[in-house]
Amino acid sequence: MTNKYYRKDIFCSAYAKDGALFQFAIKLRNIPGALAEVARIFSSRGINILHGFHTAPPDREDAIWGFFVDLKGSEEDVDSLVKEVEELNVTLEVKLARPIDNGPIVDQLHFPIMVSGERSIIMNIKTVIETFNRLYERFGSGAGFILYEMGKAAGENEARSVSEKYDLDKPTVLKVILAERSAKGWGIPEIEKFDEEAIEASIVVHELFECTPFQGKNKEAKSQFFRGYLAGALSQLLNRRLTVVESECVAKGDRTCRFISKIY
Ligand SMILES: [Zn+2]
Known part of the structure; x- marks a missing residue:
């Protein structure tokens, strides 16, 4: 892949x-x-x-x-x-x-560093994972909620900004957002399903930064930040309150990470 x-x-x-x-x-x-x-x-x-x-x-x-x-x-x-x-x-x-x-x-x-015309910073994955781990040490399972909400804010912001920047239909906005995740090194997403009418989306991500370091070491799916990111982006895009579940995850031994949207 x-x-x-x-x-x-x-x-x-x-x-x-x-x-x-x-x-x-x-x-x-x-x-x-x-x-x-x-x-x-x-x-x-x-x-x-x-x-x-x-x-x-x-x-x-x-x-x-x-x-x-x-x-x-x-x-x-x-x-x-x-x-x-x-x-x-x-x-x-x-x-x-x-x-x-x-x-x-x-x-x-x-x-400064500019990425797609916007000022950006670069952090290595080790540092990001250390900061996430510290949240789990301090807040226990509440850390998952915090990371999910942080991701959600980021995803909403990205969907808004891509929609405003380019005049595109919703499936294309989603393609641009996900293509930028791979350009920025987050992982390699693939859209399995995006149905605007049924409000259903399924996205597979290879090499996701949040899960790959824990390959096969976890009992449960690992992603909270990116799961929230997709929930934020899809909710913003489809104008509905959506949540996202990670049904498969490399951290629990699956071949890849798979995210599925759910209507609240
Ligand atoms: Zn995962």
């Missing part, structure tokens, strides 16, 4: 124990070929670009290309590389950063 996807590494940090890492943040004129001109400078010297990101929105006159390079083994002096990139006609500005002392190089040249 997941084999058809390439892993997406978000640009943040890099480490090479004996490397010579540098970060470039280059502001370019937003025209075809700008990237190629910069890339030519690095490729002609046999320098491998390790990791980066590029953005050239059609409504902006400038584009950004940020990336890490390792100059170890290269004869190149970084300051002359900067100078050469600066001299290109397509270049508007070049910023350079180095590792934090002897540690990793961490991107401190780009801020």
Whole structure:
């Protein structure tokens, strides 16, 4: 199932124990070929670009290309590389950063993070699960309710925001919301059923962040936050008070997680 996807590494940090890492943040004129001109400078010297990101929105006159390079083994002096990139006609500005002392190089040249045009934050799953676990330690089974309600607020907000942003019918809004869950790394949802008339929905999720860490370790279904998220999104979309149950879950040994809507 997941084999058809390439892993997406978000640009943040890099480490090479004996490397010579540098970060470039280059502001370019937003025209075809700008990237190629910069890339030519690095490729002609046999320098491998390790990791980066590029953005050239059609409504902006400038584009950004940020990336890490390792100059170890290269004869190149970084300051002359900067100078050469600066001299290109397509270049508007070049910023350079180095590792934090002897540690990793961490991107401190780009801020904030925008996802689909909205300011976002990134948290790793381990941290999220630790925060969820702390709620269970403190509040017992009440934690499930808290997480469900948190998810519900998030799902309602997302359904509202996607509906307002694009002029789409309800099945397409749901497709967009779920596609964004996989683009943002939550899991890989598939719509099994979405019947507006009967007010019925069934959604299968592979690799759900909330359940996959507990694979086969739980007696019961694990998801509360995402279950609430779907309840919020579907309620908002169908304009009915719905709840969602997780009928199958990888945490209790099922092959995947399956969510089914119920009318209150
Ligand atoms: Zn699950």
